[in-house]
Amino acid sequence: MSQRHAFPSKAFQNALLRWYDHHARTLPWRAVPGQTPNPYHVWLSEIMLQQTTVAAVGPYFQKFTQIWPNVHALAKANPERVMKEWAGLGYYARARNLIACAQQITQEYGGVFPQEELDLLKLRGVGPYTAAAIAAIAFNKQAVVIDGNIERVTARLFRIQKPLPSSKPLIRHHAMDLFKNIKRSGDFAQSLMDLGATICTPQNPKCSECPVKNFCEAFEKGDAALYPLKNKKKKIPVREGKVFWLTKNKQLVCEVREKDRMLGGMLGLPTTDWDLKHDASDVNRDAFKAIDTGLSITHTFSHFKLILKIYAAQVKVLPKKNMKFIPIHDILDSGLPSLFQKVARKMITS
DNA sequence: AAAACGTGGGG
DNA sequence: TCCCCAAGTTT
Numbered sequence: 494m495s496q497r498h499a500f501p502s503k504a505f506q507n508a509l510l511r512w513y514d515h516h517a518r519t520l521p522w523r524a525v526p527g528q529t530p531n532p533y534h535v536w537l538s539e540i541m542l543q544q545t546t547v548a549a550v551g552p553y554f555q556k557f558t559q560i561w562p563n564v565h566a567l568a569k570a571n572p573e574r575v576m577k578e579w580a581g582l583g584y585y586a587r588a589r590n591l592i593a594c595a596q597q598i599t600q601e602y603g604g605v606f607p608q609e610e611l612d613l614l615k616l617r618g619v620g621p622y623t624a625a626a627i628a629a630i631a632f633n634k635q636a637v638v639i640d641g642n643i644e645r646v647t648a649r650l651f652r653i654q655k656p657l658p659s660s661k662p663l664i665r666h667h668a669m670d671l672f673k674n675i676k677r678s679g680d681f682a683q684s685l686m687d688l689g690a691t692i693c694t695p696q697n698p699k700c701s702e703c704p705v706k707n708f709c710e711a712f713e714k715g716d717a718a719l720y721p722l723k724n725k726k727k728k729i730p731v732r733e734g735k736v737f738w739l740t741k742n743k744q745l746v747c748e749v750r751e752k753d754r755m756l757g758g759m760l761g762l763p764t765t766d767w768d769l770k771h772d773a774s775d776v777n778r779d780a781f782k783a784i785d786t787g788l789s790i791t792h793t794f795s796h797f798k799l800i801l802k803i804y805a806a807q808v809k810v811l812p813k814k815n816m817k818f819i820p821i822h823d824i825l826d827s828g829l830p831s832l833f834q835k836v837a838r839k840m841i842t843s
Numbered sequence: 844a845a846a847a848c849g850t851g852g853g854g
Numbered sequence: 855t856c857c858c859c860a861a862g863t864t865t
Contacts, residue, residue, distance in 0.1 A: 584850085
């Protein structure tokens with residue numbers, strides 16, 4: 494019985510760090526070599542980057558750091574303003590948690606970020622990945638950082654035959670080998686993520702350019718693109734509802750959505766509930782006696798697709814307490830989430 | 844522990 | 855149009 498020899502961590506780490514020293518991406522939140530990372534920038538960028546692309550985050554990071562240059566400023570911020578500035582980035586619980594976390598840091602830590610992974614893990618919106626990432630990147634603490642990139646890189650390096658998500662424990666086991674005794678913890682974590690983003694990509698990985706191809710079992714077999722194996726996703730259902738374009742002169746009725754609803758805490762337009770689409774039409778109650786405009790929008794969320802039929806009416810007063818008038822002229826700049834931005838754009842341009 | 848939670852871009 | 859994906863967390 495022969496066991497596979499231990500993974501050559503040191504040689505792997507050196508090869509990857511050598512590559513990183515030459516090819517690291519320049520990112521707005523990333524400290525330049527030799528400069529001390531700004532924990533606020535690291536934290537803010539990590540929250541924004543959760544399930545989001547680097548390209549999408551760029552402008553939001555610039556805007557947030559300009560308006561709120563540090564945690565203290567963010568902790569004191571008007572929450573509605575924060576939600577407005579987050580509009581369009583998605584996963585709005587992140588913005589609600591961002592505010593809560595900033596307040597946690599000012600109240601429980603005197604405005605100074607904790608450096609230990611286990612303390613970071615207690616912060617709102619900071620889970621296992623983000624706690625490890627902040628500990629490593631902001632404070633150069635040894636931490637095993639595992640995001641989607643590093644899962645993919647690891648699955649290929651070890652040619653893992655079990656599909657995600659059930660392979661996560663095995664991937665973690667191998668990732669711990671990669672990070673063993675790492676000194677430049679933050680650089681190493683970022684080098685793995687940069688590798689995943691630019692070379693070891695989900696499709697068409699550029700294996701010939703890979704600085705660690707000689708450590709990679711999938712490269713050896715020539716089938717890196719097959720990994721990580723994944724279970725098939727189920728199809729998402731279609732739901733349908735009505736959205737109301739209620740005007741008074743040049744003003745539009747908007748509402749701040751309840752925090753426990755979809756798009757919670759965000760500005761929106763009044764809608765019915767969003768029910769599963771049936772053939773038997775019109776399960777929805779029309780609360781506002783509004784007229785069918787014949788217009789509609791569709792929007793795909795992560796777990797369902799929504800068809801929203803647009804109904805219009807003129808009103809004299811605000812229908813409910815949580816509602817307010819916004820000048821139609823300003824509505825496209827009011828911080829609507831994309832779903833409602835589509836409705837407003839359609840109504841204004843048609 | 845599976846499902847909820849957004850969005851935009853690419854193939 | 856459809857599917858996949860992008861620095862995950864919370865319940």
